[in-house]
Amino acid sequence: MIKRIITHFGIPQIVILDNSLIFIGDNLSKFVAKYGIYYLFSSNYYLQGNGLAESTNKNLTQIIKRIIEGNLR
Numbered sequence: 001m002i003k004r005i006i007t008h009f010g011i012p013q014i015v016i017l018d019n020s021l022i023f024i025g026d027n028l029s030k031f032v033a034k035y036g037i038y039y040l041f042s043s044n045y046y047l048q049g050n051g052l053a054e055s056t057n058k059n060l061t062q063i064i065k066r067i068i069e070g071n072l073r
Contacts, residue, residue, distance in 0.1 A: 006035070015039045016053055 005012070015037055032039050042053060 001031070011035050012037055016042060018042050018053065 015032070017039055018041070028039075031037075
């Protein structure tokens, strides 16, 4: 997150996460406390409540595909 996001875009104010076990733990708590990031968890099994994350994932997927296709040429 530091190399890919913070160094390029700055420290986010809010991060919305799904309830994956990878996001629940002491390391994340320490990380967000260190940088003053507020984080929220989306609802389980309720895709309508996670629309922002789904929309962002769709956009990121399209961007990554374009980058990869551009590097293959």
